[in-house]
Amino acid sequence: MKIINVDEDNFNEEVINSKQKVLIDFNATWCGPCKMIGPVLEKIAEQNDNIKIVSIDVDNNQDLAKEYNVFSIPCLVVVKDGKEIKRNVGLISKNEIEELIGE
Amino acid sequence: MYDIIIIGAGPAGMTAALYAKRANKKVLVLEALNYGGQIINTVDIENYPTQEHISGYDFATKLYNQITELGVEIIEEKVISIENLKDYKKVNTKNNIYKAKAIIIATGTDNRKLNIENEDKFIGKGISYCATCDGSFYKNKNVCVVGGGNTALEEAIYLSNICNTVYLIHRRDKFRADQILIDKLNSISNIKLVLNATINKLNGNEKLDSIDILSNNKIDTISTDALFIAIGKIPMNDIFKDIIEIDEYGYIVSDKLCHTNIPGIFVAGDIREKSLRQLVTATSDGALAATEAVKYINQ
Known part of the structure; x- marks a missing residue:
C-alpha cells in the first residue's frame, strides 16, 4: 500500500473510520529526522498490507497536531478503531517502527 | 572478514x-x-x-x-x-x-538529560532537546530553556522570536558562552534570566504545565508549556x-x-x-x- 497524505478534510474518513489499524506520521518539511523516517515508512507500507500509513504535515494541519498533543516531531501514532493505542516521539529504526505497529 | x-x-x-x-x-x-x-x-x-x-x-x-x-x-x-x-x-x-x-x-x-522524575514521560509533551526542531509548536507561549553554554543561549535567542516569554534557567550566575551570544541575549526583552537556580520538579498530567525551581533555598513555580534542555x-x-x-x-x-x-x-x-x-x-x-x-x- 502507498502512504496516504491526510489533512483535516479526509482525516475522519482515512483515520477515525478506518477498518484497518492506522499509523499516523506527523511530520514537517523542515524536519530532518522526519525526512529520515519517510523512506523507511514507504518501505514498511509496501511490505505490509495489515496497516494503513498516513502522513500529516503539522504546519498545514495545526488543529490535528493540537488534537493529538503533538509537540515534537517526528511523532508516530498508532490508531485502532479511532483510538490512539501507541505512540513514539523522535527518530526510531525500521525494526522499532515494526515493533510499534505490532501484529 | x-x-x-x-x-x-x-x-x-x-x-x-x-x-x-x-x-x-x-x-x-x-x-x-x-x-x-x-x-x-x-x-x-x-x-x-x-x-x-x-x-x-x-x-x-x-x-x-x-x-x-x-x-x-x-x-x-x-x-x-x-x-x-x-x-x-x-x-x-x-x-x-x-x-x-x-x-x-x-x-x-x-x-545529556536532567535525570529528574517525569523527564521521559514528558518528552514530546513539553520536554525537548532541540529548539529549532520543536520551537514552532510553542508559538506565543511561555517556555523555559535550561543550560548556560552556547547551545542554551542560541536556543533561548531562537525561541524569543517565536514565543511570548523565554525563561533561561542556569545553575550558576555566569554563562560559559561566546560573548557575542551573551550580548545578544542581554539585548532581548522577552528573555528572562533565572540564575543560580536548578530545576527541582516537572509538573503536569498529560503534558508539562509548570516546573519547580530551587533557588536560594526556596522553591518557585514557573508555569510553562515547554522546557528545552540544553545542558550539554x-x-x-x-x-x-x-x-x-x-x-x-x-x-x-x-x-x-x-x-x-x-x-x-x-x-x-x-x-x-x-x-x-x-x-x-x-x-x-x-x-x-x-x-x-x-x-x-x-x-
Missing part, C-alpha cells in the same frame, strides 16, 4: 568509509538508528566550506549516496560489544558477529569504556592520528577527546582515522 568496520554512520563514520573504500578496503558501517547522526537535526549548515547553506539532512544524504554508490555496506544494527583478539577484532550486535582487521569508533554523543552532550561510550581509554568526561582518548590505546582501533568525530566538535572536524577525523586504519592493515 572485513578490513575495516566503522561503528556509527554520522559525518565522521561516513567520511571514514569514503576514505577506506577509496583505498580499496572491504568496509562495513554499522549504525544503530539511521545514517546521518546528529547533523540531521540542523536545519541550516552555514559553516562547512563551499556550502553556503545546506540542511543537515541533505548533507547526510549526499554523503550516504556517495559512499553507497562506491559500494560501502551499511547495516542497521546496534553494536553491543567489541573484542580485541590476537589476530583480528570482533564486533558483536544483538544477532550477529562481525570480524575485522581494524575498527573505527564514530558513535558520537547524545543529549554525553559521549556514547558504553560499549567501549571497559577496553578503550576514556577521559574524565567519557570521551575517547587518542593521539593526534586518531589512534586509541588499542592498536587497530581508531576513533573519529564527536566521541573523540578534542576541543572543537564541528562538522568539519568530524569529517577531518574520519579521513584521518581511515587513512591510519589502512596503514595499520597494510603493515
Whole structure:
C-alpha cells in the first residue's frame, strides 16, 4: 500500500473510520529526522498490507497536531478503531517502527 | 572478514568509509538508528566550506549516496560489544558477529538529560532537546530553556522570536558562552534570566504545565508549556569504556592520528577527546582515522 497524505478534510474518513489499524506520521518539511523516517515508512507500507500509513504535515494541519498533543516531531501514532493505542516521539529504526505497529 | 568496520554512520563514520573504500578496503558501517547522526537535526549548515547553506539532512544524504554508490555496506544494527583478539577484532550486535582487521569508533554523543522524575514521560509533551526542531509548536507561549553554554543561549535567542516569554534557567550566575551570544541575549526583552537556580520538579498530567525551581533555598513555580534542555552532550561510550581509554568526561582518548590505546582501533568525530566538535572536524577525523586504519592493515 502507498502512504496516504491526510489533512483535516479526509482525516475522519482515512483515520477515525478506518477498518484497518492506522499509523499516523506527523511530520514537517523542515524536519530532518522526519525526512529520515519517510523512506523507511514507504518501505514498511509496501511490505505490509495489515496497516494503513498516513502522513500529516503539522504546519498545514495545526488543529490535528493540537488534537493529538503533538509537540515534537517526528511523532508516530498508532490508531485502532479511532483510538490512539501507541505512540513514539523522535527518530526510531525500521525494526522499532515494526515493533510499534505490532501484529 | 572485513578490513575495516566503522561503528556509527554520522559525518565522521561516513567520511571514514569514503576514505577506506577509496583505498580499496572491504568496509562495513554499522549504525544503530539511521545514517546521518546528529547533523540531521540542523536545519541550516552555514559553516562547512563551499556550502553556503545546506540542511543537515541533505548533507547526510549526499554523503550516504556517495559512499553507497562506491559500494560501502551499511547495516542497521546496534553494536553491543567489541573484542580485541590476537589476530583480528570482533564486533558483536544483538544477532550477529562481525570480524575485522581494524575498527573505527564514530558513535558520537547524545543529549545529556536532567535525570529528574517525569523527564521521559514528558518528552514530546513539553520536554525537548532541540529548539529549532520543536520551537514552532510553542508559538506565543511561555517556555523555559535550561543550560548556560552556547547551545542554551542560541536556543533561548531562537525561541524569543517565536514565543511570548523565554525563561533561561542556569545553575550558576555566569554563562560559559561566546560573548557575542551573551550580548545578544542581554539585548532581548522577552528573555528572562533565572540564575543560580536548578530545576527541582516537572509538573503536569498529560503534558508539562509548570516546573519547580530551587533557588536560594526556596522553591518557585514557573508555569510553562515547554522546557528545552540544553545542558550539554554525553559521549556514547558504553560499549567501549571497559577496553578503550576514556577521559574524565567519557570521551575517547587518542593521539593526534586518531589512534586509541588499542592498536587497530581508531576513533573519529564527536566521541573523540578534542576541543572543537564541528562538522568539519568530524569529517577531518574520519579521513584521518581511515587513512591510519589502512596503514595499520597494510603493515
